[in-house]
Amino acid sequence: MYQYNEQDQTLIEERVTQFRGQTQRFLNGELGPDEFRALRLMNGLYIQTHAPMLRVAVPYGLLASRQLRMLAKVARDYDKGYCHFTTRQNVQYNWPSLDRVPDLLAELATVQMHAIQTSGNCLRNTTSDHLAGVCVDELEDPRPYCEIIRQWTTLHPEFAYLPRKFKIAVSGSEHDRAAVQLHDIGVYLVRNETGEIGFRVLAGGGLGRTPIIGQTVKPFLEKKYLLSYLEAILRVYNLLGRRDNKYKARIKILVKETGLEKFTALVEEEWLQIRDDMLLGEDRIAAMQAQFTPPAYESNANSDTGLAQRLTDDAAFAKWFKYNSVDHRISGYRAVFVSLKAPDSPPGDIGADQLDALANLADDYSFGEVRSTHRQNLVLADVKHADLYSLWQRLDALKLATPNIGTVTDMICCPGLDFCSLANAGSIGVAKEINQALDDMDYIHDIGDIKINMSGCMNGCAHQSVGHIGILGVDKKGEEWYQITLGGSSENEAAIGDRLGPSVAKHQITESITRILDVYVQHRLEDETFLQTVKRVGLEPFREKVYANH
C-alpha cells in the first residue's frame, strides 16, 4: 500500500487549514453560499436532507487497519455510529455538522485520509479493481498507475473547475471488475503485438441521465505517455466541454456531439504538443511499483489440509467459502469478501463496532489491509487457507458473512429518499423489502449471478442503468414509482439496460422483481445466467409476467 511521504502529509494538512478558513468565512457571512458550495463540494461536503453529507476518499479502494479505526472513531464522534461505502469505493457520513467538519478532516489527516475532490466539478477519486495485485487474471497491477494518477489529479491547478465531474478508472485484469467502460476516462492495461505492456484509453463513458459506454481513443499508449495523454484529454474537455447546460456538460456529450474521430484528432493534436515535456519516467513507475510489492506470503500456506475437511464438515462455511471468497494468485491464499449486504441493514452501511472489529481481522488475517469494492462490499485480499474457518466465524459473529456476494441480494443501492435531497423515491426501504421477499438462501444461490442496482433518481449514483436488473426511482405526482430496466452490465460486455415498460408503484416493485426472477427460472437453459437468458429470450416474457394484472 502506498505510504505517504512528508510532502503528501503536508498537502492534506494544508488542505484542512484552507478548508477551515473557508468554513469560517462562510459562517461569518464573508463567503457567499454559491462560492462556498463549490469549495465545500471539492472537500466532499454536500448539504443533504437532514444534515451535511461528507464523502471521504478511499483512493482506489485501499484502506489500512488504522484508517478503518479512524473511520469508526469518526462515525462515533461526528456521526450516528455508522458510515456508508459508495459505488466509487469511497465512504460517506450522513450526519456530521458543518462547523465540525474541519475538525473531522483534521482527524482524518492524522491517518493520511482526506475528502479532497470527492465531489464537485473536478477530477474525482480514481477507482480500480478491488482484486488488484491478487487476482489470477491480471496482466499487471493497476494500483501504481492509480496512485500516479491520484497525485496528478490532486489539486491540479488547470482542471479544478471543469464543466462537470470527471471520473477515471484503471483495470489491469482480463475480467473488468471496475466498470472501466463507464468512466469519463477508462484505462485498461494491455499488451501490444510486440509484447510490450501499455494502456488502452477510453473516453466518454458515464452513467447518470444519459448513460453511455466509453469508446477507445487510443488503442495502445506507451506507459511513459500516461499523464500527457490524460492532460491532453482534460485540456480539450476543459476548453470545449459544454458549460451552458449541466445535463450536457459531461465529456460523454462532448465526444458524442463532436464525433469520436474528430474528438480523438483534437486530443492527439494537443497531446503531440505536450507529450515530450511530461514523460513518465521508468524510474518513477518503478518507485511507485515498489510501494505495492506483495506482502510476506507464507511459502507453506498451501500445505494446509484442514480447509478441505472444514468444507466437508460444515455446510454453512462451505457456502460462504463458495460465494464470499475467490481464488488468489498465490496458492494457499484466498481473497475474502466481507458482505455489507446483510438482509436487515442498508446496502453498503457498516457500524463503528464492526469497523473496529474488521480492523482487527485485517491485522490478524490479511496484512492489515482492507479494500472497498464498487459493489459496496469490502475485501480482505490475502487470507491463508488455514485461517479461513476462524475468519468466517468471526465475520459471522459480526454479521459480515452473509453468503450472498454476486447474488440477487448483493444489491447496489444509493441512499435515496432517506438521506438524499435529490431523490424521487426511497431505495433503502425497497432493498429491505426485496431482501425480505428473498429470504431463502438456497433459492438465491440457485438463481446465481444477478446484479440489482437501485438509484433513487436519474442521477444514477447506484448505476441502475448497468444493473442486470436496474431500478430507478421516479416521481409521479408526488408519489414514489419505479422504472425497471433489464440486461445492463458494467463488466467486459458493458451494456445499458433496456426499459421493461411503464414504471410500477411502490407496492408493486418487490413483486415485480420476484416475477422477473420467476420468468428467468422458467426460461433458463442449463447453466444459463440471468443476463444470458435475458439476451436470448428478450424482454417480452418478462413484460408479460410483470404487467399481468398490475
Added chain:
Amino acid sequence: MPIIKNQRILENTWTFVEDDAPLPAGDITVSAKRWTEDKAALLQHTGKLGVRLAPADNVAALGDDLPVIKLIELNFPAFNDGRTFSQARLLRSRYGYQGEIRAIGNYMTDQVFYLHRVGVDSFEFNNPKDMALALSAIKDFTIRYQASTR
C-alpha cells in the same frame, strides 16, 4: 483601484476601452474582437497595449501579436468557468507569453493559488477587501504534484 502584482499591492495604471469608445491616453486594454478588427489603429497608440479575453476566446488567435501585447486580462464571467485556467497555461507554456496576465471579474480569492500556478501574475478584485486574503491564498499550499507554469 489597486491590484496585486507579483504578490505586491500596486496602483492599476490600465484602462479598459469599450469596443465603440475612442481611445484615451495611457495604457489600454481592448476586447479580442477590437484587437483583430482595429489592430492597425491600435498599434499607433502611444500608451501600452493589452487585450481582455473572455473564456471562449481562443488564445492561439493572438499568435504573433503577443510581443506587443503587454497585458492580457482574463475575465471571469463566473468563478466556475474553468476555461480561464487553460487559457493562462497555454499562453505561458505553449505561446511563451512573457507579459502580464491578470485575473479580473467574478472569481474567488480561493482560486488564486491555482491561478498563480497556471501563470497569472496579477489580480484585480471587485471587492478590495479580498486583496489581503488573496495575498495569503497564493501560499495556501507548499506542495505541487504536477508540472505547471510554476
